[in-house]
Amino acid sequence: MRLQMANIFLNGFVFGIVFALFGCGGEKPKVFASLNQTASLMGDLPANPLAWSVITSSASRNDSTMSTLYGNDVASQYARTNPDHKYPNGSALSLVTWTQQEDSRWFGAKIPATVKSVEFVLVSSAAGSPSYSYQKFEGTPLKRSSAEEYRVPADRAAELLSQRGAVLP
């Protein structure tokens, strides 16, 4: 490896002298070290899912979106050790869905572009009976677009809770 690097530098040096004489070629597309600003979560959310752990990820070809399911400590630990979907009291899950863009650094890859929605399910349990609170945030900045309470999870709340943890050995 050292030898290879040395070669690269030597070649660069010799060619550098030649090009100083003959000038430069065409411009190449440029890539900069920058954050993916448009994909960050902006708006008032009840919690910050990006500060939680990953449970799994998914994508949709038809919608050209990609999603990551996050969980707080209770939820992510549960998802990694239980094949059931009976999340305990205090579990919080969040599904962040992004529109996609082509990755300028790797042909064939897609990366997050803008936030399409952020969904939450909070599991709380009073006197032994669980309840599930679902909220959805959309728009720029993100604003709450729906909120539901369930005794038995249904609709999107059920979909979030039913996602299986991705294998993380």
Place this chain on the structure above:
Amino acid sequence: MNGFGPGRWKWVALILALGFLGIQFIRPALPNKPVTAELQVPPDVKQILKTSCYNCHSNETRLSWFDKPAPAYWIVSNHVKEGRKHLNFSEIGSLPLAQQQGVLFESISQIELGAMPLPAYERLHPESEITPQQLTVLKNYLNSAVSNRVVTAEEIGSADAEYEKWVHSPSLAKEVSPAPNGIGFLPDYKNWRAISSTERDDNHTMRVILGNDIAVNAIAHNQINPWPDGTAFAKVAWLQQLDGTGAIRTGAFFQVEFMMRDNKKYADTLGWGFARWRGADLKPYGKDATFTGECVGCHIALSKTDYVFTAPIGGQQ
């Protein structure tokens, strides 16, 4: 001192000329081996590869007249040897089809990032430049070659079995061998923060990129070029499970790759320690420590982003 008189200049010129003639006898051999398994692609695609890539990436090297005298010859023959080692279109046909395609996708990225053809080579050999139109031809060909294959029942079955095994014993203390370059496995990666995700249609994987506390802190302060010492990333990849409705879920665990910043320790590999473990049984990747040549081969194209492919999403703290 009278300085150099006209007579002395003649001597200098003569010595230089003799020196130039002398070094011509130092000629490392650069044979064209037979073409054994050439890449099979449509003629328009092949024409572009032949003009722009084959001189260094095939057994059909044709040197220009100005590449032949030393010392230019030394540089060019070294380029060709290195080039063939990384990618040889005359022999690539012996690899499995999926792997061939992976190499081609990677090549497009190298072209787009301006890493290939080598800028120095391209300036002396302007005919090797890949025009935007030619790049479109290459991309269209590869995009059409990507299959939208729906997951099979067998694949689901084996992913399910892997999941069942893992979910019932995720923290089972197992011995994970270090990577051949000595880097040890970091089991805590799964509790790091997600900084981005990628869907790769070229190799049908879903990826989540995780960063340790130092990485997350660097993102919060936008100090990501260069990334500070101690930064660590884990890129986790799962096979895609595409169903008939266009939904993609994560299937079997494919691999986890690490990048660890330590400018001194990893000075030979762009200041990053690279390591990769494949499969749910976490088999270290690489026969010996030289496997990092593969990592550097791709990452070196990203000198403008401190050799990092991920543009992180901020806001983890």
